[in-house]
Amino acid sequence: MSRTLALVTGASSGIGAAYARLLAPDHDLVLVARRADRLNDLADRLRAAGAAVEVLVADLSSHDGLAAVTGRLAAGDVRLLISNAGVGGYAPLTDVAPDEIDRLLTLNAVAPIQLARAALPGMLAADEGTVVTIASLLAFSGGRDNPNMPRRTLYAAAKAATVAFTRTLAGELADTAVRAQVVCPGIVATDWNGGFGRTIPSAMSPEDVASAGLASLRLGETVCVPGLEDQGAALKALSDAESALMDHGARPSPATRYQH
Numbered sequence: 193m194s195r196t197l198a199l200v201t202g203a204s205s206g207i208g209a210a211y212a213r214l215l216a217p218d219h220d221l222v223l224v225a226r227r228a229d230r231l232n233d234l235a236d237r238l239r240a241a242g243a244a245v246e247v248l249v250a251d252l253s254s255h256d257g258l259a260a261v262t263g264r265l266a267a268g269d270v271r272l273l274i275s276n277a278g279v280g281g282y283a284p285l286t287d288v289a290p291d292e293i294d295r296l297l298t299l300n301a302v303a304p305i306q307l308a309r310a311a312l313p314g315m316l317a318a319d320e321g322t323v324v325t326i327a328s329l330l331a332f333s334g335g336r337d338n339p340n341m342p343r344r345t346l347y348a349a350a351k352a353a354t355v356a357f358t359r360t361l362a363g364e365l366a367d368t369a370v371r372a373q374v375v376c377p378g379i380v381a382t383d384w385n386g387g388f389g390r391t392i393p394s395a396m397s398p399e400d401v402a403s404a405g406l407a408s409l410r411l412g413e414t415v416c417v418p419g420l421e422d423q424g425a426a427l428k429a430l431s432d433a434e435s436a437l438m439d440h441g442a443r444p445s446p447a448t449r450y451q452h
């Protein structure tokens with residue numbers, strides 16, 4: 193059986209490492225992150241399990257790091273892209289340094305788009321490929337005004353962009369053999385955001401998130417919420433609300449309440 197090539201970002205820990213471990217039995221891998229030691233440890237273990245593994249050390253919040261990974265994808269041989277690298281960066285917006293805004297949005301939102309853009313030509317030419325991005329349930333949290341939730345403007349904006357990007361891209365690719373999927377976990381027990389998920393007993397394991405994401409691909413889903421039982425109904429309600437806004441909001445005159 194032929195092995196396909198997968199590139200996983202954020203493979204040095206958590207959800208990305210879990211994807212790499214689950215994929216290794218039938219995929220060769222390109223592992224991307226900043227911590228070379230952790231990537232090399234994982235690569236050694238996956239090679240022992242039979243996978244051919246490349247390590248690509250790159251900071252995806254920087255132009256050079258993005259160029260290194262888009263350059264690798266431009267070779268056209270990657271058939272499964274898993275854009276998973278991300279950070280929380282939770283803080284009130286006025287506490288975020290202006291240059292940190294660029295870095296956070298580049299890593300969490302721009303990188304998945306640039307990597308997809310670089311991977312797609314090879315996938316389309318091969319009539320085979322899948323672009324997966326790991327977002328978050330916080331993508332849907334803009335309307336939540338709960339003081340116990342983290343201050344998260346940049347994170348929610350980036351993950352919401354990722355969800356909109358993937359859903360729209362899936363439509364754009366509908367007539368092709370290439371698929372797009374976004375995975376929106378709740379709280380996951382990883383090192384992420386200071387490892388706070390590890391302190392929450394109900395957090396999902398990274399292995400379960402990755403395994404659900406791969407099962408969701410087999411089901412042909414574009415959006416995967418690993419913990420959501422009745423996902424079909426929730427996504428239909430979301431799409432119905434979006435249609436109501438789009439269909440009834442695009443009119444030539446302002447709504448009655450604005451006509452005073």
Ligand SMILES: NC(=O)c1ccc[n+]([C@@H]2O[C@H](COP(=O)([O-])OP(=O)(O)OC[C@H]3O[C@@H](n4cnc5c(N)ncnc54)[C@H](OP(=O)(O)O)[C@@H]3O)[C@@H](O)[C@H]2O)c1
Pocket residue numbers: 201202203204205206207208224225226227228230250251252253254276277278279280299326327328329376377378379380381382383384385389398
């Ligand atoms: N844990 C949660 O509760 C949770 C919930 C919903 C969504 N998510 C999302 O899941 C994804 C994975 O997070 P995780 O929970 O697995 O956390 P994690 O264990 O902290 O993993 C984050 C990964 O991203 C990589 N990364 C961070 N900054 C990077 C950069 N500038 N350039 C390249 N790689 C970078 C890290 O590697 P290096 O440090 O080696 O670069 C690491 O491999 C993230 O996108 C996160 O937003 C997490």
